[in-house]
Amino acid sequence: MTVTVLAIFDTDFRPESSLGKIMNERLKQAAQDLKDKSLKFLETEGRRDDDVVIYLSYNSKYKIRWRVVNDVPKAIEEQVATVCGNLGYIQWKTSVINVFKGNE
Secondary structure, rough: EEEEEEEOOOOOOOOOHHHHHHHHHHHHHHHHHHHHHHHHHHHHOOOEEEEEEEEEEOOOOOOEEEOOOOOHHHHHOOOOHHHHHHHOOOOOOOOOOOOOOOOO
């Protein structure tokens, strides 16, 4: 299984530029660590062409939140939830799949 973790910098709030730079670096590092260390075991799950895509972002209280954005088996999503919960990340709850603001 291919594991992809993307840091999403577009948030509903805009921190000061110096704070924003630090927060973005922290989020990039968290995404890299989640992919390369914490969820490394998922690479041996499922078929080789299966994948799981996870978004990381901040909520308005500067907590890291996560969301699986593609269809994966419930067992995989539960494993991601456990790992992210153990890291102190909160689940990113939204009523829509695409969390980006479009030009529509």
